Amino acid sequence: MQLTLWTYEGPPHVGAMRVATAMRGVHYVLHAPQGDTYADLLFTMIERRSTRPPVTYTTFQARDLGGDTADLVRTTVAAAYERYRPEALLVGESCTAELIQDQPGAMARGMDLPVPVIPLELPAYSRKENWGASETFYHLVRAMVASQVPAPGTEPPARDPGRRPSANLLGPSALGFRCRDDVPEIIRLLETLGIDVNVVAPEGASPSDLGRIPAADFNICLYPEVAYTACAWLKRAFGQPMTSTIPIGIGATRDFIAEVCALAGTDAEAALQDAAARLPWYSRSVDSTYLTGKRVFIFGDASHAVAAARIADEELGFTVVGLGTYSREFARELRQAAKHYGVEPLITDDYLEVESQVAALQPELVLGTQMERHVAKRLGIPCAVISAPVHVQDFPARYSPQMGFEGANVLFDTWVHPLMMGLEEHLLGMFREDFEFNDTAAPSHLDGESPPREALPETSKPAPAGDDGCDWTPEAESELRKIPFFVRGKARRNTERFAVESGIARITVETLYDAKAHFGR
Amino acid sequence: MNGFPAIQPGPPVATGCVDTEVLRERGQREVFCGLTGIVWLHRKIQDAFFLVVGSRTCAHLLQSAAGVMIFAEPRFATAILEERDLAGMADCNEELDRLVHQLLARRPDIRTLFLVGSCPSEVIKLDLAKAAERLSLSHHGRVRVLNYTGSGIETTFTQGEDQCLQALVAEMPAQSATEPSLLVVGTLADVVEDQFSRLFEAMGIDRVAFLPPRSATALPPVGEDTRVLLAQPFLGDTARALLRRGASLIDAPYPFGVEGTLAWLRAAGRDFGIAGERVDTVAAAPAARARKALERYRPVLAGRRITFLPDSQLEIPLARFLATECGMRPVEVGTPYLDRQVLGGELELLGGDTRLSEGQDVDLQLDRVRVDRPDLTVCGLGLANPLEAEGLRTKWSIELVFTPVHGFEQAADLAELFARPLIRNERLAV
Ligand code: SF4
Numbered sequence: 001m002q003l004t005l006w007t008y009e010g011p012p013h014v015g016a017m018r019v020a021t022a023m024r025g026v027h028y029v030l031h032a033p034q035g036d037t038y039a040d041l042l043f044t045m046i047e048r049r050s051t052r053p054p055v056t057y058t059t060f061q062a063r064d065l066g067g068d069t070a071d072l073v074r075t076t077v078a079a080a081y082e083r084y085r086p087e088a089l090l091v092g093e094s095c096t097a098e099l100i101q102d103q104p105g106a107m108a109r110g111m112d113l114p115v116p117v118i119p120l121e122l123p124a125y126s127r128k129e130n131w132g133a134s135e136t137f138y139h140l141v142r143a144m145v146a147s148q149v150p151a152p153g154t155e156p157p158a159r160d161p162g163r164r165p166s167a168n169l170l171g172p173s174a175l176g177f178r179c180r181d182d183v184p185e186i187i188r189l190l191e192t193l194g195i196d197v198n199v200v201a202p203e204g205a206s207p208s209d210l211g212r213i214p215a216a217d218f219n220i221c222l223y224p225e226v227a228y229t230a231c232a233w234l235k236r237a238f239g240q241p242m243t244s245t246i247p248i249g250i251g252a253t254r255d256f257i258a259e260v261c262a263l264a265g266t267d268a269e270a271a272l273q274d275a276a277a278r279l280p281w282y283s284r285s286v287d288s289t290y291l292t293g294k295r296v297f298i299f300g301d302a303s304h305a306v307a308a309a310r311i312a313d314e315e316l317g318f319t320v321v322g323l324g325t326y327s328r329e330f331a332r333e334l335r336q337a338a339k340h341y342g343v344e345p346l347i348t349d350d351y352l353e354v355e356s357q358v359a360a361l362q363p364e365l366v367l368g369t370q371m372e373r374h375v376a377k378r379l380g381i382p383c384a385v386i387s388a389p390v391h392v393q394d395f396p397a398r399y400s401p402q403m404g405f406e407g408a409n410v411l412f413d414t415w416v417h418p419l420m421m422g423l424e425e426h427l428l429g430m431f432r433e434d435f436e437f438n439d440t441a442a443p444s445h446l447d448g449e450s451p452p453r454e455a456l457p458e459t460s461k462p463a464p465a466g467d468d469g470c471d472w473t474p475e476a477e478s479e480l481r482k483i484p485f486f487v488r489g490k491a492r493r494n495t496e497r498f499a500v501e502s503g504i505a506r507i508t509v510e511t512l513y514d515a516k517a518h519f520g521r
Numbered sequence: 522m523n524g525f526p527a528i529q530p531g532p533p534v535a536t537g538c539v540d541t542e543v544l545r546e547r548g549q550r551e552v553f554c555g556l557t558g559i560v561w562l563h564r565k566i567q568d569a570f571f572l573v574v575g576s577r578t579c580a581h582l583l584q585s586a587a588g589v590m591i592f593a594e595p596r597f598a599t600a601i602l603e604e605r606d607l608a609g610m611a612d613c614n615e616e617l618d619r620l621v622h623q624l625l626a627r628r629p630d631i632r633t634l635f636l637v638g639s640c641p642s643e644v645i646k647l648d649l650a651k652a653a654e655r656l657s658l659s660h661h662g663r664v665r666v667l668n669y670t671g672s673g674i675e676t677t678f679t680q681g682e683d684q685c686l687q688a689l690v691a692e693m694p695a696q697s698a699t700e701p702s703l704l705v706v707g708t709l710a711d712v713v714e715d716q717f718s719r720l721f722e723a724m725g726i727d728r729v730a731f732l733p734p735r736s737a738t739a740l741p742p743v744g745e746d747t748r749v750l751l752a753q754p755f756l757g758d759t760a761r762a763l764l765r766r767g768a769s770l771i772d773a774p775y776p777f778g779v780e781g782t783l784a785w786l787r788a789a790g791r792d793f794g795i796a797g798e799r800v801d802t803v804a805a806a807p808a809a810r811a812r813k814a815l816e817r818y819r820p821v822l823a824g825r826r827i828t829f830l831p832d833s834q835l836e837i838p839l840a841r842f843l844a845t846e847c848g849m850r851p852v853e854v855g856t857p858y859l860d861r862q863v864l865g866g867e868l869e870l871l872g873g874d875t876r877l878s879e880g881q882d883v884d885l886q887l888d889r890v891r892v893d894r895p896d897l898t899v900c901g902l903g904l905a906n907p908l909e910a911e912g913l914r915t916k917w918s919i920e921l922v923f924t925p926v927h928g929f930e931q932a933a934d935l936a937e938l939f940a941r942p943l944i945r946n947e948r949l950a951v
Contacts (some may be wrong), residue, residue, distance in 0.1 A: 004599045034552050034554060044903055044905065045903075124578065
C-alpha cells in the first residue's frame with residue numbers, strides 16, 4: 001500500500017483514454033463502476049475539449065456482482081458499437097473490474113464485430129497513466145499494421161530518389177503538455193527541411209491513418225512517454241528508424257534538426273540558423289546577467305525535466321540544484337542527466353518527498369508540474385510549469401509551444417517572468433526597509449500576486465537556536481532580515497553550517513558576514 | 522405573508538407529481554461515486570481525516586473533483602492498493618496498520634479517522650469495520666477510527682455523506698434529557714448553520730444541534746426526544762439510523778428558497794408545538810429581504826425551461842424551488858435514485874407535467890436533452906462543455922454542494938447560480 005495525497009499520474013486506463021480521445025474513429029468500452037466516469041472531466045473541463053471522450057463505461061453496481069457483469073459487458077459493447085460505429089474498438093477494464101476477471105476484451109472479441117477489437121490489459125495495481133497510454137498506442141498501431149509486417153530479415157525498400165523524405169510524428173495525445181502547439185511547430189520545422197509529414201498520431205489520427213505509418217522513412221518519437229514502445233516496435237518490425245532527441249530548447253532543436261536530416265538524407269544548414277530564435281540574444285543581452293547562477297529545481301515527466309535541465313544550464317545560465325521525475329519508465333535517462341549536472345536524481349511519485357526536497361534546497365526558481373506550482377506557492381518561491389499534470393490554466397488560449405525555436409522563445413518568457421527583474425532585485429537589497437518597496441511586495445510586474453510565505457521554514461522558526469543548535473544574537477537575526485526573502489533561507493542555512501563547521505556557538509553579525517565571504521553568493 | 526403562495530406541507534395537491542410515472546433507466550451512469558463527499562466533509566469536520574482504502578483511480582477521482590478547490594494540505598489521502606496487497610489479506614491489514622501509524626505520526630492533530638471503503642476494497646472483501654476496531658484499540662485515547670463506504674458500486678455522489686453520517690450516528694452518545702431537542706442533519710456552510718441557529722432560538726427552540734458537527738469529538742446526543750430535521754435530501758440512511766436510535770423524523774420539504782425555508786422552519790415549529798404565527802413573525806424580516814433579493818433574478822429565470830441530469834440528488838427540491846419561486850419550467854428532472862421516505866414532501870410540490878427519471882442511460886438521456894433543448898441543463902462536469910459546444914447552456918451541479926445555498930439569506934444566491942449562465946449567454950457577443 002502506498003499513502004498518497006496527490007498523484008502525478010492517474011491509473012493506466014486514463015492513459016488509454018488519452019489515446020482514444022486524441023483519435024478519430026476509435027471507441028473505448030471500459031468495464032468500470034460509475035465513479036470512474038469522473039475521468040471525462042479531465043478532457044472536457046481541464047483541456048476544454050468540446051466533445052465527450054469516446055468512452056462507454058459499463059457502470060456495474062454491487063448488485064450485478066456475481067451475477068451478470070459479463071452480460072453487461074456484452075450488451076454495452078453491442079450498444080456502443082451500434083451507436084458510435086467506430087473503425088476500431090478498444091475494450092478494457094479499470095481497477096475494480098480487473099479484480100472480478102470478466103475478461104471483457106476476450107469477450108468482445110468473441111462477438112464477431114465487423115471492426116478490429118483490441119483488448120487492453122492494463123494492470124491497474126502496478127502500472128500508471130503514461131504506461132497505459134504507451135501500451136494502448138502500441139497495441140493500436142500493431143493491430144492496424146499487422147497485415148503489412150514484412151518477413152523477418154527483409155530489408156526495408158530503398159526510397160525512390162524522386163520522392164521527398166517523409167516522417168511520422170508520434171506521441172501527441174489528449175492532455176499532453178502543449179502537444180496542441182508543438183505539433184504545428186515541428187511540422188513547420190520539417191517543412192523548412194524538405195521533409196513531409198506522413199502521419200501524426202495519436203492526436204487527430206484515425207485507425208486507418210495508423211495503417212499508413214509504415215509508408216514513412218522514419219519515425220519522430222516526439223513524446224517518448226507515449227510513443228517509445230510503438231516506435232521501438234516499428235523499428236524492429238519494419239526497420240523504420242526513430243529519433244531520440246526531443247526538440248525542446250535551442251541546443252536540442254539544433255541536435256534534432258541534425259538527427260532528422262541525417263535520417264532523411266537532407267541538408268541541415270538551412271534550418272539551423274532560424275531568425276525567429278530569440279532566446280540566444282535575449283539570454284546574452286545584459287539585462288539577463290542577473291539570471292546567472294539562479295538556483296533552479298526541476299521536476300516533471302522525464303522528457304520535459306531532462307530538456308529543462310539542459311536549457312536552464314546551457315541556455316539561461318542557471319544552476320540546476322535538483323532534478324527529478326515521476327516517470328519510472330525513464331529513470332535511466334534522468335539519472336544520466338542528473339549525473340551530468342552533479343545533482344542527486346529524485347525518482348519518485350511521492351509528492352511529499354518532492355515538497356521536502358524543494359523546502360530543503362531553497363531554490364530561487366521551481367520548474368515543475370501543477371503539484372510543484374502549489375508547493376512553490378506555499379514556500380513563496382517563483383515557479384513555472386513545464387510538464388503534465390497540469391490544471392486548466394496551463395492550456396493557454398494563445399499559441400505557446402515548448403518545442404522548436406518558437407518553443408524556446410516561449411520558455412524564455414515563461415521562466416523569466418516569475419522572477420524579480422534584475423535592477424528591482426538590487427534595489428530591494430539596498431533599501432530593505434522602505435515601507436512600500438520591500439520584499440514582502442510581489443515583483444512589480446506580477447500585480448497583486450504577493451506570495452504567501454507563512455510556511456517558509458526560516459520565518460516559522462523562533463529567533464534563537466537553529467537546527468544545528470546555534471544561537472543567533474538579536475543583532476545577527478535582524479541583519480539576516482535585511483537579506484531579501486528569496487535568498488534568506490539559504491543565507492541562514494549557510495551561516496549555521498559555517499558556524500557549526502567553525503565551532504561557533506553564537507552567531508553574530510560578524511559570523512554572518514564571515515559565512516557570506518566563505519560561501520560567496 | 523405578502524402575495525406569494527406559501528407552501529403548506531400536507532396531503533398531496535392535485536398538480537403534484539407524487540403518482541406520475543417515473544422513467545426508470547439502467548444504462549451508463551455519469552455520476553461521481555460516494556468518495557466525492559470527502560471533498561466537502563473534510564473541510565466541515567475539522568479534526569477528522571479521511572483515508573480512502575482504494576486504488577489509484579480513487580486517488581485520481583478525489584484529486585480531480587477537488588481540483589476546483591484551493592490546494593491546501595488536505596485532510597484526506599488514499600491508501601493505494603498495490604499488486605502485493607492483493608496477494609494476501611494478512612499483509613493487506615498489516616500494510617493498512619503501518620500506513621495509519623505513519624499518517625497519525627504526521628498529523629498529530631487528527632482526533633477522528635475515517636477509513637473509507639472503495640470498490641476495490643469491497644470486491645477483495647477487506648473488512649474495514651474490523652480494521653477500524655483494531656486501530657481504535659491500538660490508538661486508544663488518541664484517535665477514534667470509524668469506517669464507511671464511498672464505493673461506486675454501492676453509492677453515488679452525495680450518498681457518501683449519508684454513509685459517513687450514518688457511521689457518526691453509531692457514535693453519538695445516548696440522550697438522557699426529557700426535553701425535546703432538534704437535530705439538523707446534513708452538511709451546511711458554517712455561516713448558514715449560524716443563521717439557522719439564530720432563527721431557531723428566536724422561535725423558542727434552543728436545544729439545537731447539527732450533524733455533522735464542526736468537530737467530530739463534539740457529537741450531539743441522540744434519543745427518544747431527538748427530533749430530526751433533514752437539511753439535505755440525500756440522507757435517508759442516516760435518518761433511518763437515527764430513527765433506530767429512538768429519534769423521530771420531522772416531515773418537511775428542504776430549506777431551498779424562501780418558501781422552502783419557511784415551510785422547513787414551520788414544520789420544525791409545529792413539531793415543537795410553536796404557533797405558526799410565531800414562526801412567521803420570526804421569519805418575516807429575513808423572508809421579506811430574501812423575496813426582494815430573489816425578485817432580481819425572476820425576470821431572467823421565469824418561463825425558462827430547465828432539465829436536471831441525475832447527479833447530486835438535490836434535483837427534485839431545486840426543481841421545486843425554481844418552478845414555484847422563480848417561475849422556471851422543469852422539463853426533465855433526473856435523480857440517481859428516488860427515496861420516497863425523504864422526498865415525498867418535495868414530490869408533492871413539483872409540477873405535474875415534469876418528466877421524472879430515476880437512474881440513467883446517459884446516451885438516451887442526452888438524446889432527450891437534444892430533442893427538448895431546454896434553456897438550461899444542470900449536469901456533471903464531464904458533460905457541461907460538450908453540451909455548451911452544442912449550443913446548450915449548462916450549470917455544473919457540483920457547485921450546488923460546494924456553495925452555501927440553504928436558507929433565506931442564500932435564496933437569491935441560489936437563484937443567481939442558475940441565472941448566471943443565462944445572463945452570460947445574453948452578454949457575450951462572441
Ligand atoms: S467508483 Fe469505485 S474505483 Fe472508482 S473512484 Fe469510486 S470508489 Fe474508486
